Amino acid sequence: MVLQMRFDLATHSLREINQTLHHIDRRPGETFVIEHPKGTHSVAVGLTEPIEVTIEGHVGYYCAGMNKNASIHIIGNAGPGLAENMMSGRIFVDGNASQYAGASGHGGLLVIKGNTSSRCGISMKGIDIVVGGSIGHFGAFMAQTGRLVVCEDAGGNLGDSIYEAQIYVRGEIDGLGSDCVEKEMRPEHKTELLELLERACLSVPIDDFRRYGSARNLYNFKIDNADAI
Amino acid sequence: MPSEKKNTFDARALRTSATFPDHVLAEIHRAADQGVYEIRGFGAKRQIPTFDDLLFLGASMSRYPLEGYRELCETDVIIGDRFAKKPLNLKIPITIAGMSFGALGANAKESIGLAATAMGTSTTTGDGGMTDEERLSSETLIYQVLPSRYGLNPDDVRRANALEVVVGQGAKPGGGGMLLGQKITERVAGMRDLPVGIDQRSACRHPDWTGPDDLEIKIQELREITDWSIPILIKIGATRVKYDVALAVKAGADAIVLDGMQGGTAATQDVFIEHVGIPTLPAVRQAVNTLIELDMHRKVQLIVSGGIRSGADTAKALALGADAVSIGSAAMVALGCNRPVYHDDYTALGTAPGCCHHCHTGRCPVGITTQDPKLEARLRPEQGSRWLKNYLATMVLELQTLARACGKSHVLNLEPEDMVALTVEAAAMAQVPLAGTGWIPGKLD
Ligand SMILES: Cc1cc2nc3c(=O)[nH]c(=O)nc-3n(C[C@H](O)[C@H](O)[C@H](O)COP(=O)(O)O)c2cc1C
Ligand code: SF4
Numbered sequence: 001m002v003l004q005m006r007f008d009l010a011t012h013s014l015r016e017i018n019q020t021l022h023h024i025d026r027r028p029g030e031t032f033v034i035e036h037p038k039g040t041h042s043v044a045v046g047l048t049e050p051i052e053v054t055i056e057g058h059v060g061y062y063c064a065g066m067n068k069n070a071s072i073h074i075i076g077n078a079g080p081g082l083a084e085n086m087m088s089g090r091i092f093v094d095g096n097a098s099q100y101a102g103a104s105g106h107g108g109l110l111v112i113k114g115n116t117s118s119r120c121g122i123s124m125k126g127i128d129i130v131v132g133g134s135i136g137h138f139g140a141f142m143a144q145t146g147r148l149v150v151c152e153d154a155g156g157n158l159g160d161s162i163y164e165a166q167i168y169v170r171g172e173i174d175g176l177g178s179d180c181v182e183k184e185m186r187p188e189h190k191t192e193l194l195e196l197l198e199r200a201c202l203s204v205p206i207d208d209f210r211r212y213g214s215a216r217n218l219y220n221f222k223i224d225n226a227d228a229i
Numbered sequence: 230m231p232s233e234k235k236n237t238f239d240a241r242a243l244r245t246s247a248t249f250p251d252h253v254l255a256e257i258h259r260a261a262d263q264g265v266y267e268i269r270g271f272g273a274k275r276q277i278p279t280f281d282d283l284l285f286l287g288a289s290m291s292r293y294p295l296e297g298y299r300e301l302c303e304t305d306v307i308i309g310d311r312f313a314k315k316p317l318n319l320k321i322p323i324t325i326a327g328m329s330f331g332a333l334g335a336n337a338k339e340s341i342g343l344a345a346t347a348m349g350t351s352t353t354t355g356d357g358g359m360t361d362e363e364r365l366s367s368e369t370l371i372y373q374v375l376p377s378r379y380g381l382n383p384d385d386v387r388r389a390n391a392l393e394v395v396v397g398q399g400a401k402p403g404g405g406g407m408l409l410g411q412k413i414t415e416r417v418a419g420m421r422d423l424p425v426g427i428d429q430r431s432a433c434r435h436p437d438w439t440g441p442d443d444l445e446i447k448i449q450e451l452r453e454i455t456d457w458s459i460p461i462l463i464k465i466g467a468t469r470v471k472y473d474v475a476l477a478v479k480a481g482a483d484a485i486v487l488d489g490m491q492g493g494t495a496a497t498q499d500v501f502i503e504h505v506g507i508p509t510l511p512a513v514r515q516a517v518n519t520l521i522e523l524d525m526h527r528k529v530q531l532i533v534s535g536g537i538r539s540g541a542d543t544a545k546a547l548a549l550g551a552d553a554v555s556i557g558s559a560a561m562v563a564l565g566c567n568r569p570v571y572h573d574d575y576t577a578l579g580t581a582p583g584c585c586h587h588c589h590t591g592r593c594p595v596g597i598t599t600q601d602p603k604l605e606a607r608l609r610p611e612q613g614s615r616w617l618k619n620y621l622a623t624m625v626l627e628l629q630t631l632a633r634a635c636g637k638s639h640v641l642n643l644e645p646e647d648m649v650a651l652t653v654e655a656a657a658m659a660q661v662p663l664a665g666t667g668w669i670p671g672k673l674d
Contacts, residue, residue, distance in 0.1 A: 015457070041450065080438075081438070085383075106382065122437075123378060144423060145422050220410055223265050224265075225263070
C-alpha cells in the first residue's frame with residue numbers, strides 16, 4: 001500500500017504544513033503531496049528528512065529553501081530564489097523558474113525542465129543545477145563550486161567573477177562575464193556531463209556542449225612595485 | 230661691530246601643507262608605488278562628532294539621584310519579542326558585534342564567547358559561518374546571514390539564538406566583505422568554499438533578494454525555516470537611516486542593528502572607511518525618531534554600534550533611545566589590540582602600538598586577527614576572556630553610575646532630556662540643547 005499524506009494549501013496554513021514537514025514522524029515509504037499552492041511563498045522550506053514531497057501547482061518565492069535530504073517535485077512553475085542555499089537532496093521543477101534559482105546552493109541536485117531567469121546559480125557553492133531550457137543573464141555570477149548545465153541558451157555576463165564552478169552550455173551565449181572563459185571539453189568533462197543529464201532525466205545529446213570556467217585572473221589584487229624600478 | 234651671523238633657518242621653507250599633511254603625502258607615494266587602493270582594518274581615523282560631545286545633567290534640585298551601590302539600577306534588556314517565540318534576554322545592554330572567524334582567530338572568538346557568556350550577553354558570528362568553538366563558548370549566539378552566504382547552513386541556523394540579516398556595515402555601507410589571501414588558510418577556505426590564498430572580495434548584495442519587498446518575503450522564509458522561534462535582526466550601515474529603519478520595520482525585523490561610519494572592520498578600502506556613511510551620533514537620533522513616528526520604539530529594538538568605547542558612550546546611546554549597544558573594536562582593544570607589547574612585530578608591520586590598523590595582514594602582533602598558530606598563541610582564551618569580562622563589567626558600572634546620577638532605576642529610563650551638547654554640531658545631530666542654552670539647532674517645531 002502506498003502511504004500518502006496530502007495537505008491542501010487552500011484549507012491548511014503554510015505554517016501548519018511546514019511545521020508538520022519539519023517534525024515529521026514518518027511511516028516507512030510515506031510520501032507527501034501539497035495541493036493548491038497558488039504561488040504561495042516559502043513552501044516546503046528547511047526540510048531535513050529524506051522524504052518525498054510533490055507540489056501540485058505553481059509556487060512563489062524560496063520554495064525548497066535550505067533543503068537538506070528531501071526530494072521535492074514541483075508540478076508547475078517556481079518563483080524567485082527556488083532552492084536557495086540548498087544543501088542536499090533533489091528538487092525537480094516541471095515548468096520554468098524565476099530569478100536566483102539555486103542561489104548559494106551548497107549541494108544536491110536542482111533540475112528545472114523549462115527555462116529560468118537571471119542569476120541562476122548565483123554564488124553557488126557545490127550544488128549541481130541542470131536547466132532543460134535557457135537561462136537569463138548573469139548565470140553562475142560569483143559561482144564558487146558546483147556545476148551548472150544549460151541545455152539551450154544563456155544570457156549575457158555568464159559566469160561573471162566565477163571561481164571554481166563549472167558551466168556547460170549547449171546553445172548560444174549572449175556574452176561571457178568578467179574572468180569567465182571557454183575551456184577545453186576533455187573526456188572526463190563529457191563523462192561528468194552525461195552523468196548529470198542522466199540524473200536530471202534529460203536525454204540531450206552532449207556533442208554540442210561547451211565548457212566554461214574561471215580564467216583565475218581576479219583571484220588576487222594586482223599590486224605593482226614601481227619603487228623598485 | 231662684530232658681524233652678526235646670519236640665521237639661515239627660514240620657518241616658511243619648512244612649513245607643511247594643510248592640504249597635503251604627512252599622511253596624505255605618504256598615501257600618494259604608496260599609491261604611486263602599488264597602483265591599488267589601500268586596504269586596512271580598524272575604523273575611521275578622522276575626527277567626527279561623537280558621544281564625547283554630549284554631557285549628562287546629573288540630578289540636583291529638580292530631580293533626585295539614586296544612591297550608588299545601594300539602590301537598584303537594572304540593566305537587563307529583551308531583544309526581538311516582536312514576532313519571535315524565544316526573544317533574547319540579555320543581562321546587560323552591551324552585545325558583541327559580528328566578527329568573522331577568519332578575520333579573528335579561534336582564540337579571540339573563544340575569548341569573546343566566554344566573556345559574553347559570563348556577562349549574560351550575546352556574541353555574533355560573521356562573514357564566514359559559525360564554528361563549533363564559538364557555538365560552545367557563547368550561550369547566546371547571533372548567526373549572521375550575509376550577502377556572501379559563506380558557510381550558511383540550516384543546521385547552524387537552527388542552533389543559533391537569533392539571525393541577523395546583514396544589509397550593510399558602518400565601515401562600508403554599500404560594500405562587501407574582504408579577507409586577503411594571507412588569511413585564507415585551509416580551514417577558512419573550506420568554511421567559505423573558496424580556493425586557499427585568494428583575496429576574497431565577497432558580495433555586497435544578497436544573492437536572492439534585491440529590494441525591501443523581497444526582503445520581507447526572505448524574512449518570512451527564515452521564520453518558516455526556524456518555526457518562528459528565534460528573533461531576526463537586520464543590520465544596516467548608517468547612511469539614509471530614516472528610510473532604512475522604516476523599511477527594516479516593514480520587512481518584519483524584530484530588531485535593528487545600526488552601525489555608524491566609525492564602526493570597525495577587519496579589512497576594507499580606506500576610501501570607504503573614511504568617506505562613506507554618517508557618524509553614529511546623528512544615526513541614532515534619526516533611527517529613534519523614525520521608530521517613534523512608526524509607533525515602533527521599544528517594539529522593534531534598536532542596537533547601536535560604531536565607536537562605542539565606554540559606559541558613557543553606552544549611556545548616551547541609550548539616552549537617545551537605543552535599546553542596546555554593540556562593540557567590535559573596543560572588545561578587540563580589551564583583548565590586547567594596540568597594547569604596547571611585542572614592539573618588534575608592530576615595527577615589522579610598519580606601525581607602532583597605538584597606530585596599528587593592520588588586521589588585514591593576518592600578522593596581528595597580539596594574536597587577535599590572525600590565523601598564524603604562533604601569533605594566535607599570544608592570546609590565551611582564559612586571559613582574553615578575563616580581560617573582556619572585566620572591561621564589560623567596568624562599562625556596566627560606568628553606565629549604572631551615570632543612570633543613577635540621573636535618577637534612573639533602569640538604564641533604559643535614560644532620556645534625551647538628561648543631556649546637553651558641547652558643540653553646535655552635536656546639538657544639531659543629537660537634537661539636544663547646546664549646553665547652557667535652550668537651543669537645539671535644526672529643531673523643527
Ligand atoms: C575584526 C572585525 C571583523 C568584523 N567582521 C564583521 C562581519 O563579519 N560582519 C559584520 O556584519 N560586521 C563585521 N564587523 C563590524 C562589526 O560587526 C561592527 O559593526 C563594528 O565593529 C562596530 O563598530 P566598533 O568597531 O567601533 O565597535 C567587523 C569588525 C571588526 C573590527
Ligand atoms: S593589534 Fe591586531 S587587532 Fe589591533 S589593529 Fe593591529 S592587527 Fe588589528
